[in-house]
Amino acid sequence: MARIFIELPQSFSFSTDIPLYYQHINLAGHLDNAMLLGIVGEARMRFFASIGYQSGNIEGLRAFVGDIAVQYLSEAFHGEVMVVEVAAREFNKYGFDMVFRVSDKASGREVARGKTGMVFYDVQAKKAALVPESFRSKFSG
Template sequence: MARIQIELPEQLPFATEITLYGSHMNYGGHLDNALLLTVVSEARVRFFKSLGYTELDVEGVGIIVSDAALQYRSEAFHGEVMVVRMGAADFGSKGCDLLWCMTEQLSQREVARGKTGIVFFDYATRKTAPVPEAFRAQFAIK
């Protein structure tokens, strides 16, 4: 069976540190696969905040997560500090991918990488919305 392979750009413009808690661990004593996405979700909230947005207000529209893909690279353990880097790419008319990479702060070992598809959404009309141009422009290749 083919495994998911996620290619990342050399640079991801945003980074944040998140400490792993006991509640992130599973019975095997390492980061639980489902809870990895909660760590990435927290990083996503911080990513939007760093740009002056919230997930409910990106130039007047919100976002919804449409899909997610991830690839594990190593275990992570209670008390370790993860550095989650993130950026946006692969823009379409209504959404884009948020690419991310998570490494352990001290050793720099890569723990996981992935991409989360987002779609812009007008919560007032309950319909998808075009990608805000001001958001897209921040990730244009310079």
């Protein structure tokens, strides 16, 4: 089976700290893979808020996760603080890729990296929607 490899950008436009709580930890004593997706989802909502959008409303549209790929690189443990860095890139007609890196704040150890394919959706029309130009323009230049 081919391994997933996520290429990271030179820099990230957003970063947030998220502590690991007991509920994030699995029976093996480290960060659960499903909980990592929740942490990345929280970072995504904070990213949207940092550029002026409320969760679930971007210029009257929704931005849904179309797909996600994750590379797990090391364990993370209860009490550690994860730094989640986010960048929007590779815009297409209906969405963009949101690339992320998750690292331990204290040591800098990279825990995971990934890419989420975001798709804009018009709830009223019940179909994919074009990326709003006002949103796209926040990432050009």
